[in-house]
Amino acid sequence: MKKLEKRSWAEPFKIKVVEPIKMTSKEHRLEAVKEAGYNTFLLKSEDVYIDLLTDSGTNAMSDYQWAGMMIGDEAYAGSKNFYYLWDNVKKFYGMPYFVPTHQGRAAEHMVSQILIKKGDYVPGNMYFTTTRLHQELAGATFVDVIIDEAHDPGDPHPFKGNVDVNKLDKLVQEVGADKIPYVCIAGPVNMAGGQPFSMANLKEVKSYCDTKGIDLWFDATRAVENAYFIKTREEGYADKTITEILFEICSYFEGLWVSAKKDLMVNIGGIFATKNKDVFEQARNLVVVYEGLHTYGGLAGRDMEAMARGMEEMVQYDNVRARIGQVEYCGNRLEEFGIPFVKPIGGHAIFLDAKAFLDHLPQDQFPAQTLAAEIYIDSGVRGMERGIVSAGRDPKTGDHRYPKLELVRLTFPRRVYTQAHIDVTVESIASVYENRKNIKGLKMVYEPKYLRFFQGRFDRL
Ligand SMILES: *Cc1c(COP(=O)(O)O)cnc(C)c1O
Numbered sequence: 001m002k003k004l005e006k007r008s009w010a011e012p013f014k015i016k017v018v019e020p021i022k023m024t025s026k027e028h029r030l031e032a033v034k035e036a037g038y039n040t041f042l043l044k045s046e047d048v049y050i051d052l053l054t055d056s057g058t059n060a061m062s063d064y065q066w067a068g069m070m071i072g073d074e075a076y077a078g079s080k081n082f083y084y085l086w087d088n089v090k091k092f093y094g095m096p097y098f099v100p101t102h103q104g105r106a107a108e109h110m111v112s113q114i115l116i117k118k119g120d121y122v123p124g125n126m127y128f129t130t131t132r133l134h135q136e137l138a139g140a141t142f143v144d145v146i147i148d149e150a151h152d153p154g155d156p157h158p159f160k161g162n163v164d165v166n167k168l169d170k171l172v173q174e175v176g177a178d179k180i181p182y183v184c185i186a187g188p189v190n191m192a193g194g195q196p197f198s199m200a201n202l203k204e205v206k207s208y209c210d211t212k213g214i215d216l217w218f219d220a221t222r223a224v225e226n227a228y229f230i231k232t233r234e235e236g237y238a239d240k241t242i243t244e245i246l247f248e249i250c251s252y253f254e255g256l257w258v259s260a261k262k263d264l265m266v267n268i269g270g271i272f273a274t275k276n277k278d279v280f281e282q283a284r285n286l287v288v289v290y291e292g293l294h295t296y297g298g299l300a301g302r303d304m305e306a307m308a309r310g311m312e313e314m315v316q317y318d319n320v321r322a323r324i325g326q327v328e329y330c331g332n333r334l335e336e337f338g339i340p341f342v343k344p345i346g347g348h349a350i351f352l353d354a355k356a357f358l359d360h361l362p363q364d365q366f367p368a369q370t371l372a373a374e375i376y377i378d379s380g381v382r383g384m385e386r387g388i389v390s391a392g393r394d395p396k397t398g399d400h401r402y403p404k405l406e407l408v409r410l411t412f413p414r415r416v417y418t419q420a421h422i423d424v425t426v427e428s429i430a431s432v433y434e435n436r437k438n439i440k441g442l443k444m445v446y447e448p449k450y451l452r453f454f455q456g457r458f459d460r461l
Contacts, residue, residue, distance in 0.1 A: 194346020
């Protein structure tokens with residue numbers, strides 16, 4: 001008889017509605033991935049069995065959120081859902097001024113256009129694709145000031161999202177504080193493997209920036225997950241609630257933006273929020289040009305209601321714990337097979353280390369792109385490339401950027417998949433790993449100008 005060694009946990013919800021998924025054969029998948037140019041972004045969703053492409057807008061809403069969808073006030077101006085959402089932005093993010101947007105990048109566009117002048121520099125704790133592009137389109141040069149540990153997939157640092165204040169100071173010395181409109185902080189840092197920053201580091205950055213008169217702006221898209229890591233890893237926060245920690249984080253910033261498609265567990269939506277009345281007024285004006293009136297910002301009233309309700313659920317400890325617990329479960333099982341991935345296990349995703357996984361492929365044969373395609377062929381599990389393709393080209397030299405991290409991201413939509421789905425995923429990756437020496441690389445046959453990872457096409461070498 002087996003002795004009881006541990007007590008398991010389970011999700012704080014049960015399933016009320018199900019969506020059938022198609023089972024496909026390997027022949028079908030070989031054909032489908034070829035047709036998609038070996039780019040998992042170009043696969044048809046119905047050809048995918050377990051979709052770990054992204055957790056963006058792919059979350060399962062609760063019955064409370066769906067009920068809210070029925071009371072959408074679809075007035076062009078002054079919808080009551082807008083005012084309820086605004087109240088919750090104040091309550092959870094602590095920002096008095098708010099403009100809704102249809103997605104996070106629309107808010108990034110406004111932040112960049114309002115704050116950046118041509119020739120400016122924007123330091124950040126590693127880049128995010130859309131964030132950096134909007135900063136560059138506004139005329140700024142992005143400068144990575146994250147700690148070195150973030151670029152090492154094996155380093156166990158608990159807060160790999162931290163800013164290296166020496167790197168930041170070096171930039172300030174070089175270009176002058178007046179060329180730095182703001183420091184851009186995100187957490188957990190997606191491109192580093194879902195790695196959080198610590199409150200201590202944030203406070204240190206804030207006090208440094210105060211001496212130089214530079215503001216902090218926050219990509220708060222995954223802030224709840226960062227708050228969870230602070231609660232579970234940082235001294236002094238174990239007894240604080242997620243709500244309290246989130247509120248404290250936001251208090252150090254002049255303003256923030258959110259892609260509601262992540263933490264807020266909805267399918268669409270974005271937030272621009274700030275303490276700065278002048279910046280707010282500019283955003284409220286700019287939103288009319290690109291999104292719609294400032295009381296709907298490209299969203300239906302029902303979407304704003306679902307966002308407001310999602311915000312109330314996102315801060316519930318058991319919800320965050322189940323979400324991050326599922327990622328941990330996947331990581332622990334991959335570990336059993338010796339599969340290389342970024343440590344510590346991140347907040348929203350597992351990042352397979354494609355450089356180590358396919359160590360016979362040079363980086364310009366796109367190891368991560370290749371690995372994502374191979375996993376799809378094996379089982380219909382869809383992940384995505386986060387490596388040389390995502391990093392794009394240097395706007396000055398036109399060469400590929402060669403990032404240190406060459407990763408395949410397996411991202412877990414919130415409240416969507418069961419532990420059995422995770423087991424199937426892990427076993428598929430283990431099978432590809434056993435066969436890894438036979439895998440050949442890819443060549444790029446079509447390259448779009450912007451964000452090439454979305455639409456680029458490849459062929460087998
Ligand atoms: C998704 C995301 C964005 C962009 O938001 P969209 O809603 O996809 O436009 C920006 N920053 C981070 C950290 C994100 O995860």
